[in-house]
Amino acid sequence: MRRDIFQAIADPTRRAILVLIAVQAMTPNAIAEHFDITRQSISKHLRILSECDLLAQKQEGREIFYELKIEKMKEVDVWLDQFRKIVEERFQQLDQVLFTIKNKKK
């Protein structure tokens, strides 16, 4: 499933996970220790972050460590561009609505 970075940072727990692994690579267990939620939901958040392509995995012995793909965070600028487009389109819709209302009044 293709996800984008904005889904990743929309959730406070996922933002907190990003903060943690930005500092150092961590195992899922070490990450889970920082949160008062189930191991299962941590796994779910990690899966979503992986699907957003924000996590790199590396194997050390029997443990898997997650680290942040920092360059992906730069997509926020792309996000702003998208927001600009949404605003632009929204106001074009308003143009239409204003046009319709003005014509009704005549």
Add this chain to the structure above:
Amino acid sequence: MNLLFDFTVDKATKTIYVTREFAADLDLVWDAFTKSEILDQWTAPKPWKVRTKEMEFREGGRWLYTMVSPENENPSRYSLVDFIEIHPKTDFSTRNCFADENGIQQGNSFSLVKNSFKPGPETTTVYIEKKFDDMATLELLVSLGFKEGLAAGMMNLDDYFASLVTSK
């Protein structure tokens, strides 16, 4: 008619500035931004539609709405706009956040918006100033060391997420 549209972002102050000209008089443009029966017609990106649950346009009043898509008629996410200050036909300020269906804020993020209206000979110009405040994302970005380039990520663009997240 070629209508002015300007969109700038000040990442340092987490503020977006939008200037837009509309081919209508001040009374109509003011209504379009403050009456839910008109807001419902243009605020959502297609194919979503805005559905207003509550609207009371007065200082201390609020607008509670949701966006529904053709596939999802029962959304769980609402947007809440609290009206803070209103100067009729001049400007109004709001505090915007996500909420549940009863208008209880969800999450910590919010933005402060000021919409100002200036009549011209044939058009009305609207100036929008949208300031984001999201400490969680701020912490994230500071710790990532992206003070400059990524300060924009502090924004929790409520409109954007409302349309995007509820659709998934």
